[in-house]
Amino acid sequence: MRKITAGLFISVDGIVDNPQDWHFPYFNDEMGEAVSALVAPADTLLFGRVTYDSFAGAWPEREAAGGEDAGFAKALGDMRKIVFSRQDLEFTWRNSEQAKGDLVDVVTALKAEEGGEITLSGSTSVVRQLLEAGLVDELHLLVHPIALQNGGLRLFEEGTTVPLQLISVTAFKTGVLHTVYGPAEAPAQQGYEEAKAHIAQ
Structure with a gap:
């Protein structure tokens, strides 16, 4: 069973x-x-169309430019990229394809295949659906200290x-919190009557 991470x-x-x-x-x-x-x-890589367009509009050029981020850009280019969209798409970025079928069904099948990890970066609507289906093993939220x-x-x-369970949290020097969550069972129904037993006297 392949691990799915979202960041x-x-x-x-x-x-x-x-x-x-x-x-x-x-x-x-x-x-x-x-x-x-x-990514390593x-x-x-899984994408919604908007996030894919953003990546495809930037990373191939960065790879070709040969700058400091060219190695990371090449790694992205070499990966299999699956895009979920209701529109018919055409691709110029190598190793890109459009998913056929229901998102949850497609990802469930991918998860059962042999291979490396599956990851998402952005693609909020895809992440939401996979979280609700219980398919995300780790949700990485890089929480920035800014209220927009x-x-x-x-x-x-x-x-x-x-429902989520906290796996780890790391504070960066910039104030960003790297929080990692995994799936969890829904908590038991409780109210103030149960909570008050834990109030310090």
């Missing part, structure tokens, strides 16, 4: 969209190591309940 940059008030507008002041060596560690064990307060896209929509 997102997220503000302290839960916003995940347009990280290019607020994320980079917090990118340091610790962040670079965390991002690389998510994987041989398959702009009404932007959030990881979790209102009305959804996804």
Whole structure:
């Protein structure tokens, strides 16, 4: 059974969209190591169309330019890339393909195959669906110490309940918290009557 990891940059008030507008002041060596560690064990990347277009519009050029990030760009290019979209897509970035069928069914089948890890970076709608289906083994949230307060896209929509357990948390020098969560059973129903026994006297 293949491991599935998902990583997102997220503000302290839960916003995940347009990280290019607020994320980079917090990118340091610790962040670079965390991002690389998510990709290194994987041989398959999953994308929604919007995130794929963003990656495909940048990383092939960075690989060709041969700069400091060319090695990372090549690693992304060499990986199998599966894109989920309701539109018919055409690809120029190598090793890219469009998924055929229901997202949960496709990923369930991928997870059962032999191979390396499967990872996602961004692609919020895909991450949501996989979390709700219990298919994500590790959710890496890089929580930035900034409240955007702009009404932007959030990881979790209102009305959804996804129980998680904390696996680890690491504080970076920039104030970013790298939190790693795994799936969990829903907690038992309790109220104040049960909680008050734990109040210090």
